[in-house]
Amino acid sequence: MNNKIKMSGANEKLLQTPSQTAGPFFAYGLTPEQYQYDFTSIADGGLADEKNGAALITIAGQVFDGEDQPISDALIEIWQADADGNYHTQYHNIPISPYHFTGFGRMGTGANTETGFTFQTIKPGSAEGQAPHVNVIVFMRGLLTHAYTRIYFSDEVAANSKDIVLNSVEEKRRDTLISQLTATAEGHPVYKFDIHMQGGKETVFFDV
Amino acid sequence: MQRDWSVHPPYLYPDYKSTVLRTPTKLLVPLKHSLSEITGPVYGHEVIGKYDHDLTKNGIKDGEPLGERIVVCGKVMDECGKPIRNTLIEIWQANAAGRYIHKVDQHNAPPDPNFFGAGRCLTDDEGNYKFYTIKPGAYPWGNHYNAWRPNHIHFSLFGNNIASRLITQMYFPGDPLFEFDPIFNGVPAKARSLLISKFKLELTEPGFALGYEFNIVLRGNNETPFETK
Numbered sequence: 001m002n003n004k005i006k007m008s009g010a011n012e013k014l015l016q017t018p019s020q021t022a023g024p025f026f027a028y029g030l031t032p033e034q035y036q037y038d039f040t041s042i043a044d045g046g047l048a049d050e051k052n053g054a055a056l057i058t059i060a061g062q063v064f065d066g067e068d069q070p071i072s073d074a075l076i077e078i079w080q081a082d083a084d085g086n087y088h089t090q091y092h093n094i095p096i097s098p099y100h101f102t103g104f105g106r107m108g109t110g111a112n113t114e115t116g117f118t119f120q121t122i123k124p125g126s127a128e129g130q131a132p133h134v135n136v137i138v139f140m141r142g143l144l145t146h147a148y149t150r151i152y153f154s155d156e157v158a159a160n161s162k163d164i165v166l167n168s169v170e171e172k173r174r175d176t177l178i179s180q181l182t183a184t185a186e187g188h189p190v191y192k193f194d195i196h197m198q199g200g201k202e203t204v205f206f207d208v
Numbered sequence: 209m210q211r212d213w214s215v216h217p218p219y220l221y222p223d224y225k226s227t228v229l230r231t232p233t234k235l236l237v238p239l240k241h242s243l244s245e246i247t248g249p250v251y252g253h254e255v256i257g258k259y260d261h262d263l264t265k266n267g268i269k270d271g272e273p274l275g276e277r278i279v280v281c282g283k284v285m286d287e288c289g290k291p292i293r294n295t296l297i298e299i300w301q302a303n304a305a306g307r308y309i310h311k312v313d314q315h316n317a318p319p320d321p322n323f324f325g326a327g328r329c330l331t332d333d334e335g336n337y338k339f340y341t342i343k344p345g346a347y348p349w350g351n352h353y354n355a356w357r358p359n360h361i362h363f364s365l366f367g368n369n370i371a372s373r374l375i376t377q378m379y380f381p382g383d384p385l386f387e388f389d390p391i392f393n394g395v396p397a398k399a400r401s402l403l404i405s406k407f408k409l410e411l412t413e414p415g416f417a418l419g420y421e422f423n424i425v426l427r428g429n430n431e432t433p434f435e436t437k
Contacts, residue, residue, distance in 0.1 A: 013287045014425045016212045017402050018395040020377040021224075023362065025310040029300025029326035030364060037309070039326055042255045042296070066229035073312075079248060079370050087247040089369075104249035127243050135244050139375055142226025144217035144394045146375060148239075169237055197230050207211065207236035208245050208371050 019146065022139040024073045031075070031108045043106040047078075047121035054083040054122040056188040059134065059151060059179060062116035063109055066198035072110035074140035076117045076195075078151070079104050080133075085125035123153065123189075131159035131166065138195060138205075148208040151193050152178045169204050176203045209287055209427045211371075215402070217394035224390035225351050241371060248369040251296040253330065260328050263301075263341035267324030274320055275304025275342035277417035280378070280405065283335045284365065286428035291335025292372075298364040299339060300326040306345030315347050340417065346385060358385035358392060367426035378422045379404045 022030075032039035048056060059078075063071040080103050081087050088103045107117040124132045134151040152160055160166055166174055179191035195203050219231035239245070259266040264277055284292045302308045302325065305317035309325050323342060331337045346356050360377040367373065379392065381404055386392055392400060402425075411419025 014285065014289055015215050015399060015402060016209075016287065016427060017215075017374060017376055017424045018399045019216045019374060020362075020395070020403065021391060022364075022375045025308040025313060026300060026362065026364075028309055028324070029298055029362065032326070035311075037324075037326075039324065040255070040257070042251055042298075042328075043249070066233075071230070077373075079244070081244075087243060089247040089250050102249055130242060130244070133244070135370055137370060137373055140230060142224070142228075142230035143219070144221060144224065144227065144231075144391070145211075145219065146373065147219075147232060148370075150244075165239060165242075168239075173234075198233050202232065202234055204234075205232045205236050206239040208239055208241070 019144060021141055021144050022075055022146075024141040026075055026139070027108050027111070031106060031111070034108060035111045041106070043077075043102070043104050045105055045107045045117065045119045047080075047103065047105045047119060048101050049120070056120060057123045058118060058120050058185055058188065058190040059193055060116065060118040060190060061179075061193040061195060062114075063138070063140070063195045064197065064199075068196075068199065070109075070115040071140060071197075072115045074109040074138060075106065076109065077104070077106045077137040077139075078119055078121075079135040079137070080121065081124040081127045083122050083125050085127040085132075087127065126159065131156055131163035133163075133165075136195075147205045149195065149203050149205050150177055151191070153191060154178050154180045165206075173202075173204050176201060211427065215396060215399035217396070221390060221394040224394055227394075245371045246369045248366055248371075248373070251330070251366070252294065255296070256328060256330060261337075261339050263299075263323070263325060263327045263339065265340075266327060267320075268322045271322050273303070273323035273342050275323075275345075277340065278343050279338065279340055279411055279413060279417045279419045280361065280422055281336065281338035281411060281419070282405075282421050282423040284331045284337065284367070284424045284426060285335050286368075286426060288428060290428070291331070291333075292367055292426060293331060293333050293335055295331050295368075296328060296366050297331065297337050298326070298328040299341075299361055301341065301344040301361040302347055304342050304345050306347030317345065317347065343380070343418075351390060356385050356388070358383040358389050363422075363424070365424060365426060368428075372426040372428075374424070374426055376424075377403060380420065381405065381407055
């Protein structure tokens with residue numbers, strides 16, 4: 001192995017494989033159905049539907065560059081707990097539910113008429129006492145290493161005020177992490193969450 | 209394990225011009241891992257189609273794809289060398305002429321009607337994976353005058369959780385374009401060789417395809433979630 005390095009101790013560790021940009025052409029590999037390629041998608045913007053029995057929500061937004069232009073070739077992935085605050089992984093040992101809620105969604109921002117992403121999902125419950133939130137991974141051309149952020153909810157004021165992660169962020173930037181309940185669509189709430197890569201409204205990104 | 213910023217590219221790398229307006233300018237906020245970070249989606253064989261690992265077959269319309277057939281295989285492991293089992297790998301790439309099937313690729317090299325250029329597989333119980341494909345061609349891009357991307361295959365991996373999520377690119381040994389490519393050179397110098405596959409005669413399938421090995425090291429899973437009570 002050429003990626004072995006000697007650490008100061010006796011333990012040898014392998015170096016992590018470096019990240020590279022997803023580039024502009026990921027869609028037929030990672031989001032093929034959304035972009036109408038003839039290949040199945042492992043995930044898309046629909047994490048849940050009426051069959052889930054839990055209250056549906058929509059999270060929609062756009063990704064903006066440093067000149068406030070919407071970015072049409074970003075890839076947004078979300079990862080969230082279910083309404084009870086459980087992550088559907090082997091960690092929680094929850095069998096795949098009959099309605100196939102996996103908690104994982106993935107959308108490119110360039111396939112819709114309005115540049116951006118729209119996830120239909122359920123509102124996550126609190127996990128480990130944290131305020132309800134959705135974990136977000138951002139990839140795009142021009143981003144050599146992906147960026148992590150979180151989506152919190154504007155109607156969870158009490159839980160947000162006690163959240164250990166939100167409170168670790170300087171107060172004037174916390175709003176960049178909180179999606180705004182703006183409307184209802186087909187009877188369910190719509191939360192708006194824009195991601196600003198730069199500028200006065202630059203979204204908080206975490207060193208995950 | 210934390211993200212090792214001594215091997216990953218920085219956000220801002222001005223030689224790669226698209227980074228200038230698209231990368232965070234403020235310091236990342238430290239985040240102690242909780243369940244949110246030490247969990248991640250789990251995909252199994254139900255998402256893998258019969259020819260998903262074989263890009264020489266999965267796009268066939270009326271004949272064989274053109275170009276040099278290759279085998280790309282390797283092991284996915286954590287920093288301690290422990291195999292990462294049954295994890296999803298997704299790949300995408302240009303065809304032999306350097307053209308992506310993606311609708312917005314404007315390069316005037318010919319599309320190949322029998323090559324789609326994307327696939328996926330799971331690692332096995334030892335962390336090993338194998339793809340069959342066509343060696344991708346180099347192609348020009350608009351970053352600077354006479355800019356060309358080295359031959360590469362895009363790889364996307366999940367690993368054990370969302371903290372180990374990785375999208376990267378695999379390159380081919382001896383590519384003369386390395387020194388001119390700001391995406392490759394965005395990686396700190398000591399780590400660039402980790403992105404270059406190795407030609408292996410023992411992986412080469414006689415009379416069929418050249419063999420390349422590309423091992424992938426993802427962040428391990430040894431964080432303990434914090435206690436909030």
